[in-house]
Structure formats: C-alpha cells, structure tokens
Amino acid sequence: MIRALCVLLCLATPALAHRLIVFAYAEDGQIVGEAKFGNNRPATVGEVRVESEAEEVLSRAPLGAAGVTRLEVLPEFSAGVVVHVSTEGGHSDYWILTPADLGVTD
C-alpha cells in the first residue's frame, strides 16, 4: 500500500535546518510538483522523479522555474506514486499521491 510506504519514508527522512519541502497534486491530467526550502525560496536546480511503490522510476523531469514542475499523468501511475525531488545540493523530499489524488476510481 502506498500509505505503508509513506510511514517508512517518514521514518527514514531526516529533518534538516535547510530542509526541502515538496508538495504535489494532480490537475488537468498533469502532476504539479512544488519544491521549496524552509526559508520559502523555491528549489530550482535538481530533478523530479515519479516512482512506484517498488521504487521503479516511471517519469522524470528537471525542476521547473520557481520550483514548479509539471509531468503528464501516465496509466502506470494508477496505483499511486511517490513524487521525489532531489536538488543538486543534496537535499531531497517527497510527496505521496494516492490513487484517489490522481482521480483513479475503483
């Protein structure tokens, strides 16, 4: 379950003073990923990866301007995905999108 993965990730992710904060949502057939640092400055240099629960990379893109990145929602996302952001400076964070977040109905 994508929620169980969330628990594991939460336990494994260290909090840093210069921490990265990632949020993602689905809109108009796209995943919109937002990445910023704790001081509210956007993260603009790095990569966004969309991964399955099994950590298979399903899609990837460079971080967009102003820390906002858009990726097309693919059929492979239907079980839920983890949106990972890694900056060139070594910071990383993630946001989990459940099937419901992606508009998938049973």
Added chain:
Amino acid sequence: MKLSVLIAALLAATPAAAHFGMIIPAETMVNQADGRTLPVRLGFAHPFEPDGMEMAAPESVTVTFEGEATDLTETLATIDFHGAQGFETELDLARPGTYILASTPVPYWEPDEDAFILHYTKTYVSAYDDDSGWDAVLGLKTEIRPLVRPFGIWAGNLFSGQVLVDGAPIPFAEVEVEHYAESPVTAPSELKITQSIVAEADGVIHYTPPAAGWWGFAALTPANYRLEQDGEAKDVELGAVIWVRFEGWGAE
C-alpha cells in the same frame, strides 16, 4: 475527623478555577503518515484539574491558512470535554504550511466573579514539515502574537509572545499560564496550578514551562463595554488564549 485531615480533603476538592478557552488538536505537527485530516477538540475548562465547564456553541471557529480563513462553525459536533459540553471537528490539511485554529465564543456568565468571560482562543498546527506562517496574527479582538514558533518547541525552551488588543500591544497585561494535565499531576498548592506573569511595557511576555505537554497562556484584559445579566450591566473579561505544545526532549 482530625482538623488536618479535613483541611487536606477540602484543599483536594477545591479547584483553583482559572478559566481557559481551549482548542486542542490531536497533533501540532502532522506528517504524511498521519493522514490529511486532524481531529480537534474545543472546550472551556480549568485545564490543570482538568475540569470542564459547559461551553455554549461558539460564535465562530475558523482555520486560517496563508491568510485565508475558513469557517468551521457548521462542522462542530458536541462532545464531553472533561465532564461538560465541548465540541469537536476535523481539520483538512490539504497542503504543507501552518494552520491557525481560532475560536470566538459567546460570553460565558460566571456568577462567582459577577462578570462575563470571553476567551478568544487559538492554536497553531504545522502540516508536512512546513512551518511558514507560524508568526501570523489573525486580527482577533485580542490575541497573543507568538514570538517563538508555537510548535516543535522543547520543554524547557522559553516561549515568548506579545499581548495585543485591537492589534495594539498592551503594556503590563496580566497573563495566566496553566498546564493542560492530560495525565494527572499533583500540585502541592493552588499557587502552583496557575502561574502568573505580567507583560513588559511593549506587551511582550516570556515563560519557560517545566515539563512537556500542552500549556495555555491567557492574557486577561477588561473589555471597554458591559453586558446585561438579570437586568444589570456586568463587566466583561477578555482573554487572549494561545495553546502551545512543548515536546519532551528526545520524544518522538
């Protein structure tokens, strides 16, 4: 019965009677594993005992996120809050940031004090490791502006805030501080239940709690109006209440 035993029994039975409006969310820092909703309880109580008092349906309960307030009043359901009526609701945490819960009650008539009590009560919740907006003020009639982030703070850290009425600092405001004893705590004297501090000339207060858990700060000022009770105009005590949860060192 020996006199000493009688005195001990009377002391044990008499509450210290500091009133606090209360907003107590289940967590003050929510991560993704906790889910995206958060139960919240509201009450009016002597928090140290803890001893509930009947809370009428509040005039309003709001949550403010990034400067935008959402009215939660219609979502309230009644609960038992330490032996008296309280309320509960559930907060949606849609995205990372700081959510500020606030309650504006209806005036509470306190015959023992021959006055009404009106506690504007608030607390701050961080969602998904984002603390931006923790120092926001809401523009309540009276409130305490946090000068220290009011969540993710260790027991033994200094908490500071500024007492405001109509947005202006109140010099030398009287502030009561009390622990919400979710687990029983014994105080050897009533003076140790409610701590009293006075704001500085710029309305700034400081306090360091001795233990982890919820601590309420109530800045009390007289209203510049009176309300009628049984045909007589009565004083109104305004309270600016903020609830802050202090974490035990090393606690998860």
